[in-house]
Amino acid sequence: MIDTHAHIAATWEGAEYEGGTAGVLARARASGVEHVICVGAGGDAAEMAAAVACARAYAGVSAITGIHPHDAKNVDAALWQTVSATCALPEVVAVGETGLDFHYDSSPRDVQVAVFRQHIQLARALAKPLCIHTREAEELTLQVLREAGADAVGGVIHCFSGTAAFGAAMLEFGFYLSIPGIVTFKKAGELVETVQQAPLDRLLVETDSPFLAPIPYRGKRNEPAYVVETLAKIAAIKGMSVAEVERATNENAVRLFGPRLRTQLAG
Ligand SMILES: [Zn+2]
Ligand SMILES: [Zn+2]
Secondary structure (H helix, E strand, O other), X not given: OEEEEEOOOOOOOOOOOOOHHHHHHHHHHHOOOOEEEEEEOOOOHHXXXXXXXXXXXXXXXXXXXXXXXXHHHHOOHHHHHHHHHHHOOOOEEEEEEEEEEOOOOOOOHHXXXXXXXXXXXXXHHXXXXXXXXXXXXXXXXXXXXXXXXXXXXXXXXXXXXXXXXXXXXXXXXXXXEEEOHHHHOOOOHHHHHHHHHOOHHHEEEOOOEOOOOOOOOOOOOOOHHHHHHHHHHHHHHHOOOHHHHHHHHHHHHHHHHOHXXXXXXXX
């Protein structure tokens, strides 16, 4: 199985793991995880560099880099040059996470939209998919993606927990939905509905570590080893075997992010 979104080399407080990145990856491998995408998207160059270094240091790890919508206000010409150069590296399989977060509003909304558009243009120039973060901004997210022609490269709505209507619209637009541990929570009603209705060939799984640990780890620091719980829940919802869902989501990840996703965590 593949954890398509985990902050395992993050430089911010709260993202420290027992045994460091090596410990995280050893436990992931022991629980059957074959590949991890390490997301380096904060507000500076160090965050991106840490993810790329992680992907270089460990077999079975790839990177996604960009500037998080929270930090869109930090983007100036120099930082953007670093984003462009970093996203072009072979270890980087997608551009992001970018998008709109109108829940926290950590950056002004117009700045978030402008930086979101910059990421889409970059993804198109590099012919790499997009990793989208969106919260309380579904309509505008879809509008910006449409206007900027994001369907040319495709991508994923990471940590999908939106409305069923938004999920359906993104599937129609050609994007994938990455299902987080939230689907295991008791109150996951609408997300369960989305998973039921989405075609299996358009779903991915992720942890979004260190956040949102699935049941039975809820409240603890999340890590890639726990993605197995999310996969099992999807299998239960769809009435399929875990092996079937694992095979399909692995294939989906390779289709979206490229053949690098076939490389496996080593012991
Ligand atoms: Zn996010
Ligand atoms: Zn994230």
